[in-house]
Amino acid sequence: MNQRPGNQLFDAYFTARDMREVFCDQGRVQAMLDFEAALARAEARVGLIPQSAVASIEAACQAGHFDFAALGEAIATAGNSAIPLVKALGKQIAANDAQAERYVHLGATSQDVMDSGLVLQLRQALELIDSDLAQLGQTLAAQAQRYVATPLAGRTWLQHATPVTLGMKIAGWLGAVTRSRQRLQELKPRLLVLQFGGASGTLAALGDKAMPIAQALAEELHLSLPDQPWHTQRDRLVEFGSVLGLIAGSLGKLGRDISLLMQTEAGEVFEPSAPGKGGSSTMPHKRNPVGAAVLIGAATRVPGLLSTLFSAMPQEHERSLGLWHAEWETLPEICCLVSGSLKQALLVAGGLEVDAERMARNLDLTQGLVLAEAVSIVLAQRVGRDTAHHLLEQCCKRAVAEQRHLRAVLGDEPQVTAELSAQELDQLLDPAHYLGQARTWVERAVAEHSALTA
Numbered sequence: 001m002n003q004r005p006g007n008q009l010f011d012a013y014f015t016a017r018d019m020r021e022v023f024c025d026q027g028r029v030q031a032m033l034d035f036e037a038a039l040a041r042a043e044a045r046v047g048l049i050p051q052s053a054v055a056s057i058e059a060a061c062q063a064g065h066f067d068f069a070a071l072g073e074a075i076a077t078a079g080n081s082a083i084p085l086v087k088a089l090g091k092q093i094a095a096n097d098a099q100a101e102r103y104v105h106l107g108a109t110s111q112d113v114m115d116s117g118l119v120l121q122l123r124q125a126l127e128l129i130d131s132d133l134a135q136l137g138q139t140l141a142a143q144a145q146r147y148v149a150t151p152l153a154g155r156t157w158l159q160h161a162t163p164v165t166l167g168m169k170i171a172g173w174l175g176a177v178t179r180s181r182q183r184l185q186e187l188k189p190r191l192l193v194l195q196f197g198g199a200s201g202t203l204a205a206l207g208d209k210a211m212p213i214a215q216a217l218a219e220e221l222h223l224s225l226p227d228q229p230w231h232t233q234r235d236r237l238v239e240f241g242s243v244l245g246l247i248a249g250s251l252g253k254l255g256r257d258i259s260l261l262m263q264t265e266a267g268e269v270f271e272p273s274a275p276g277k278g279g280s281s282t283m284p285h286k287r288n289p290v291g292a293a294v295l296i297g298a299a300t301r302v303p304g305l306l307s308t309l310f311s312a313m314p315q316e317h318e319r320s321l322g323l324w325h326a327e328w329e330t331l332p333e334i335c336c337l338v339s340g341s342l343k344q345a346l347l348v349a350g351g352l353e354v355d356a357e358r359m360a361r362n363l364d365l366t367q368g369l370v371l372a373e374a375v376s377i378v379l380a381q382r383v384g385r386d387t388a389h390h391l392l393e394q395c396c397k398r399a400v401a402e403q404r405h406l407r408a409v410l411g412d413e414p415q416v417t418a419e420l421s422a423q424e425l426d427q428l429l430d431p432a433h434y435l436g437q438a439r440t441w442v443e444r445a446v447a448e449h450s451a452l453t454a
Helices: 018-021 025-045 053-058 068-078 080-092 110-146 168-189 204-221 235-262 290-311 323-327 330-350 356-363 367-381 383-402 405-411 424-428 439-453
Strands: 151-156 159-165
Touching: 018 025, 018 330, 025 053, 025 068, 025 080, 025 110, 025 204, 053 080, 068 080, 080 110, 110 168, 110 235, 110 330, 110 439, 151 356, 159 168, 159 367, 159 439, 168 235, 168 439, 235 290, 235 330, 235 367, 290 323, 290 330, 323 330, 367 383, 367 405, 367 424, 367 439, 383 405, 405 424
Parallel strands: none
Antiparallel strands: 151 159
């Protein structure tokens, strides 16, 4: 059947195709039908319904048999998607097997169908996100090692600070990716659970067969059976959404760094180039960070969506009015935004174009001032901290006022040359000799990634 018209123009930019397939109309309907087919199998396993009914029910549980536009119209009256779907499913089955139709949806409620269907979709989403995170981690690990010793200006408050390395910066991105993968692994047992409680959560309609059916249904769907139904306890979904929010934010940080490094005034690191990528409608020279824009955009949009999930948590009694409804499109949209951000991050990280010469030139823009700390620390060991700090401060002011390199000013200062040789000053004013533990941080980030991947 044809899907209902939708806004498709920006999907390829902000959403990964495989994630959109999980949460398109067909994906949503098929997940609910998978629940209904599994319920029939589970109830037949424990003897509640005849085994002969299962084949007819399963055969009808194919999303392609249903008119999504008609379902959409019916939802507007029914109040949820399960009610018209179950009704349409019954008609499909009755057309071929009137006896089997009476056993459809036995003992379940609409929210069981929708929530368990959602969990099945989230399992697919989680696998896609984890796979992309693993691939991104592998790419970042390789890039961090490649540029482990490539100096560039550290920047604090958007001003040049002391030198860092590009590998160290990339290792920071890698660490966030690794932690996100760890969080996803930790929440899996809490998220991938069955929702099955019947009308008010008691499964009273199934009598003494309730728990055997619930266990069989969980097994059929390859989900865990939770301690109790969670119709109005939404922490599992909000936890997942929160981790996705962290992923979006971490990728946004990556995108922000790349976009700043791509600025004309910096020009140190660039997204990979491609025909037609990053151009302007009026300025032929432009090379815009179009991938970083997606990362930053998702990091901006997801927190607002996440706030909806948190706002929808205090749901009333055993079944919510409106708050549950507020979740339906929210969590899928978060998944889609994060998926698009990950796809763009993979493209950006895998094809980084690095201008190490420009980095070196930019490091020297302040004519040695970014290494004043290095000189001050060594000098302090010879003349005392206060004296060294005051002396370097005066030399820095003189270098700025006279527009001279700090090395030249220090070489003319008797109090400095009395303590530090020309060779020592040359080494102290070389960024490559003031990178601290940058290599160690890279090694540790790569090791943690490798441990998780092994």
